[in-house]
Amino acid sequence: MARPPTDPPQHPVPPAVGDRRPWTDVPTALRDGLEQALGAAVTGAVSCAGGFSPGVAAGLQLTDGRRVFVKAVGAEPNAYAPQLHRREARVAPALPSCVPSPRLLTALDDRGWVVLAFEWVDGTMPAQPWRAAELDRVLHAVAHLATATTPAPPTVAAVVPVAAESLAEEFRGWRNLTHQRNAGLPLDGLDPWAAARLDALAELESGWPDAVRGDALAHCDLRADNVLLTRERVFLVDWARACLAAPWLDLLFLLAPAPLHGGPSPESAFAAHPAAAGADPAEVTVVLTALTGMLVDRSRRPPPPGIPTLRRFQAAQARAALAWLRHRRLPRHM
Structure with a gap:
């Protein structure tokens, strides 16, 4: 389903860990x-x-x-x-x-x-960097989830919000950065390509609620550390952020940072995946823009209490997502 993982990343990725308590x-x-x-x-x-x-x-x-x-x-x-x-x-x-x-x-x-x-699930998280066989298993699980829960069964649709509601605060990163710039605050360290297109990215980002609309059940926080592998099964854990969305949203979350962990080109892996079949490329670009903006914006903030590595982790993810975004077909004025 996916191309073989690329070479391991040259720069270590900060661990996905909080301050655990006994x-x-x-x-x-x-x-x-x-x-x-x-x-x-x-x-x-x-x-x-x-x-x-x-x-x-x-x-x-x-x-x-x-x-x-x-x-x-x-x-x-x-x-x-x-x-x-x-x-x-x-x-x-x-x-x-x-x-x-x-x-x-x-x-x-x-x-x-x-x-x-x-x-109890007697399993382990996928290896990082990704192993081709493990990544393929996870991608198959994402395909199964998209098929089995589109539309989401009434039991879960009744208790999870739509994406436009659950992601409203996070998916405004580029607009937050334009407000900071307009207020005279420095944007030190912002990627030069993004800085030169900040207004256009903010405008493109604003269309994400319509672009992501759908009736599929989305995990909405799909990362390797939210996956457990046993010999026979793939388990997806930590469903606190679940929402109703387009059936390809989880695939976007999973693939955007994949190159950081030795994974495949997100562009080619996304295009080849069953969950993305029929997806409007322009809508995918809009949601990828919003996801990237969230990661860039959040990575620039102070670490939240008890989660010291989160911002460095988000900064690494932001670089990978931005690299994918730059290779998408963007509006001509960008």
Whole structure:
């Protein structure tokens, strides 16, 4: 489905990690409540690497022999993180069986903390740089998701927003930068190609809500660290940002940074993928413009509390997305 990955990237990509906290940081009342909900006591906890949540991500061993995966976060150090966990607590139970995602076992929300327990998946994240076989498996999973959930089943369509709502704050990066420039603020370090076309990029970006409109279920945060591979299956995890969108949105998210991790040309891989069949090239360009603007804009901000590597990670992704955007057929005035 995809061309073989290219050579490994020359510059290391910052890790996708937040400041993980141990399971014992969760308030005792919630730990007790989770044991009661699961019907077994916790005998051990091992923190799991990867992902940007500034909270707990751990595999728990239970007295009855089961293992579960638990993610938990409080209002400190990042007040936004619990909102994402609450969104995932609403979305996960509504996902249809055709969606390859671990099943949510229980959710607790108390004392400023949100605790989610999922069935254990004995898998690993894809290797980075990408291995051709693993990337191909993930691309097949994206194709399956686009086919199976277009249109999204009513159960999940009722609990997830449309993309125009869920991405409204993020997908205005170029316009944010034009406002900064117009206010006399310096745009030091902005890519010269982008700086010379800032107004045109902002204008093009503004059309993204119509360009991305669709009734497909989109994960909307698809990255290698949100994928688990077992010998037989590909699982997509962390569905907090799920929305209704064009069936190719997840493919765009996945491929835009792929060259950073030794992946294929996003242009050729996107064109060859079943989820992109019938996609309007002009609409894809508009949404890629908005995605790139988001990454550029966010990468220039201070790191959010508890997620020290996020901005460097976004800056690397922004460079890759911008390189793809420059190779798209842009409007003549650009």
